[in-house]
Amino acid sequence: MCPHPPEQLTDALTRQGLSPVRLTAERGHAVVVPELGGRVLSVVLDGVECLWQDPRVAADCRAPGWNAGGQRTWVAPEHAPHSLFYRSAEWSCPPELDPGDYAVAGRPGSGTVRLESRFRMSPEGRAATFALVRRVRVEAAGDGLHLRITQRVTVSEAGTPSRPYGAWAILQVPVPGLAVVTLRRRTGAAPVFRDDFFEPLPDAWHARGDGWAAFRLTGDRQFKAGLRADALPARSRVDYFHPLAESGRWLRIVQRTTVARRGCFADVPMGTPSPSGDAVQFYNHRAAPPLTYGEIEAHGPAGGTGRPSTLSVSYDFHLLSTRQLRTLHGRAPWWSWLERATAPAE
Numbered sequence: 001m002c003p004h005p006p007e008q009l010t011d012a013l014t015r016q017g018l019s020p021v022r023l024t025a026e027r028g029h030a031v032v033v034p035e036l037g038g039r040v041l042s043v044v045l046d047g048v049e050c051l052w053q054d055p056r057v058a059a060d061c062r063a064p065g066w067n068a069g070g071q072r073t074w075v076a077p078e079h080a081p082h083s084l085f086y087r088s089a090e091w092s093c094p095p096e097l098d099p100g101d102y103a104v105a106g107r108p109g110s111g112t113v114r115l116e117s118r119f120r121m122s123p124e125g126r127a128a129t130f131a132l133v134r135r136v137r138v139e140a141a142g143d144g145l146h147l148r149i150t151q152r153v154t155v156s157e158a159g160t161p162s163r164p165y166g167a168w169a170i171l172q173v174p175v176p177g178l179a180v181v182t183l184r185r186r187t188g189a190a191p192v193f194r195d196d197f198f199e200p201l202p203d204a205w206h207a208r209g210d211g212w213a214a215f216r217l218t219g220d221r222q223f224k225a226g227l228r229a230d231a232l233p234a235r236s237r238v239d240y241f242h243p244l245a246e247s248g249r250w251l252r253i254v255q256r257t258t259v260a261r262r263g264c265f266a267d268v269p270m271g272t273p274s275p276s277g278d279a280v281q282f283y284n285h286r287a288a289p290p291l292t293y294g295e296i297e298a299h300g301p302a303g304g305t306g307r308p309s310t311l312s313v314s315y316d317f318h319l320l321s322t323r324q325l326r327t328l329h330g331r332a333p334w335w336s337w338l339e340r341a342t343a344p345a346e
Helices: 008-016 320-330 335-339
Strands: 022-023 029-035 039-045 071-076 110-120 128-141 144-156 165-175 177-183 206-209 213-215 223-228 235-244 249-258 278-285 293-299 309-321
Touching: 008 029, 008 039, 022 110, 022 128, 029 128, 029 144, 029 213, 039 144, 039 309, 071 144, 128 293, 144 165, 165 249, 165 309, 177 278, 177 293, 213 278, 235 278, 235 293, 249 293, 249 320, 293 309, 309 320, 320 335
Parallel strands: none
Antiparallel strands: 022 029, 029 039, 039 071, 071 165, 110 128, 128 144, 144 309, 165 293, 177 213, 177 235, 206 213, 223 278, 235 249, 249 309, 278 293
C-alpha cells in the first residue's frame, strides 16, 4: 500500500508537471497518468489504495525508473524470440514503451479516458512501428469498484516477415496474498502451468485441484508462473485475496478475461517452442520492503504485421470482512490455502 494519503496523489503528480486524469465513481476513483506509460497508477475504494505503487512516486515520479506501479499495458513477447525486452541476454525496459508517450484522445468523461501511443523500435535490428490504443473505464459495482481496460496493439513492418506480438495487461498488487485461478475441469495429469522463467516455484507456493490452482504471492522470492490458454475456460477468472491487517478486512480483486483457447499467445518462458504461449501469468517480485509486490497478468492472442492483437480485461475491487469472505468462499476447495495467509483479526 502507498504510505501517503491516496487523495493527495493527483495533486502531487500535478506539481511534478504531469497531467494525471482522475476517473470517479461512487465510493472511489482511479488515477491514470498518460506520461507514466498510460498506467492506472491508483485505484481507491472507500479510502483504501487497492494497487501497489512505488512509494517514491508522489515525491519524484522519476525515482522508481520505469516501474511506478499500478496497472499498465505492455507488448509481448518478453522471453520468446523477437523479445522486446532482452538485448544481448540483458533485460531492459524500452523507454519508448514505458514510460512511453501517451496522448489523451478527446475529452475524458468522469469515468472514462482513451489513450493513444505510437512509437518505433527495432528488435533484432528490424524496425517496427507500434500503435497502442488503451481505453480505461471506472464505475461502481455494488459496494465495490469495476475497472475495465481494453487494449489494441497494431504493428507495421515494411519488407519483413510477420512476427507475433501481443497486447499484455499487468496489474501490480500488494503482498502477501493468494491468487486463485479457475481452470478447465478434468485437465488430467498434464501440467497446467510453466515456471521456468526465473527460479523454480517451490511446492509450498502453489496448489492445484480439479478446476482450480492457487499461487502465493509473498515478495520474498522471484518466480513467474504461466498458464496455457488450453488449461483455462473461455471466460477466465482470477481471484486475489490480500489481508488488510490495519483494518481487519480483506481486499479481493477479481480479474476476468475472455480466452481464445485455440489462439496463439506471444509470451512463452525462455523462448521455449510451444503451440501456444501463456494467456494468464503470475509474478512474485523479490525486493526489500516496501518495494515488494505481486503481478496478475493477462495476454491477448498474438497479432502480427497488419493484424492487431486485442485484449479486454476487467477488475472488480471489494473490501470484505473475514466473516463475509468465509460466507462467500468458505466452502471452496482452496479455502485452507487462504487460511494459511496472514489473516486479519475479526
